[in-house]
Amino acid sequence: MSGKSLLLKVILLGDGGVGKSSLMNRYVTDRFDSQSFHTIGVEFLNRDLEMDGRLVTLQIWDTAGQERFKSLRTPFYRGADCCLLTFAVDDLQSFQNLGCWKKEFMYYSDVRDPERFPFVVLGNKVDKEEREVGEDEARAWCEENGCCPYFETSAKDDTNVGAAFEAAVRGVLASEDPTDHTLLSSSIDLHGNRKVARSSCC
Ligand SMILES: Nc1nc2c(ncn2[C@@H]2O[C@H](COP(=O)(O)OP(=O)(O)OP(=O)(O)O)[C@@H](O)[C@H]2O)c(=O)[nH]1
Numbered sequence: 001m002s003g004k005s006l007l008l009k010v011i012l013l014g015d016g017g018v019g020k021s022s023l024m025n026r027y028v029t030d031r032f033d034s035q036s037f038h039t040i041g042v043e044f045l046n047r048d049l050e051m052d053g054r055l056v057t058l059q060i061w062d063t064a065g066q067e068r069f070k071s072l073r074t075p076f077y078r079g080a081d082c083c084l085l086t087f088a089v090d091d092l093q094s095f096q097n098l099g100c101w102k103k104e105f106m107y108y109s110d111v112r113d114p115e116r117f118p119f120v121v122l123g124n125k126v127d128k129e130e131r132e133v134g135e136d137e138a139r140a141w142c143e144e145n146g147c148c149p150y151f152e153t154s155a156k157d158d159t160n161v162g163a164a165f166e167a168a169v170r171g172v173l174a175s176e177d178p179t180d181h182t183l184l185s186s187s188i189d190l191h192g193n194r195k196v197a198r199s200s201c202c
């Protein structure tokens with residue numbers, strides 16, 4: 001296994017309140033807060049994982065879904081390797097807005113190859129009894145919008161959260177030349193302090 005870690009930037013988009021911050025926190029810290037506050041602007045957390053013998057550092061960017069924060073979040077779309085479009089299954093409007101989120105991402109991210117860019121769709125809050133969006137309906141949207149993978153998740157119950165983020169990594173590794181990505185290498189200095197050096201391979 002290579003000692004260098006591939007740095008992948010994934011970005012969580014979707015309406016305010018669908019659970020983006022909760023999904024990121026569940027995946028990175030394995031915690032859930034039933035009283036979480038709306039995000040202002042963007043926040044990010046890293047998680048290391050191993051996929052098919054490769055070390056990957058997943059840099060998860062969590063954005064504010066509320067419209068009033070649009071100008072704070074859009075500058076962070078550039079350089080994303082994958083976009084996780086998120087809605088809540090108990091909120092029809094958040095599902096109907098998926099197309100707008102995709103458009104907003106495409107407009108501001110300026111991706112090199114829009115046809116091949118990997119999206120993953122997450123229908124969150126499946127632990128809730130009352131649903132406004134059926135699984136079939138969500139899968140049909142994904143089929144019509146580039147056949148992106150779909151996951152029914154619950155940040156609360158930890159349902160499919162890891163699977164969704166891992167699908168994002170698989171999507172990136174399958175869609176692009178992985179040598180395009182930034183490599184992080186661990187090195188030891190002469191004084192014995194461990195440091196992380198950032199180096200680009202291209
Ligand atoms: N039942 C249930 N509640 C959830 C789930 N995920 C998030 N929530 C709750 O939904 C509310 C909003 O969650 P957030 O994670 O803050 O939503 P967000 O998408 O980050 O919202 P913005 O930051 O405004 O864009 C909080 O009260 C969470 O506790 C889930 O899977 N199930």
Ligand SMILES: [Mg+2]
Nearest residue numbers: 020021038039
């Ligand atoms: Mg948030």
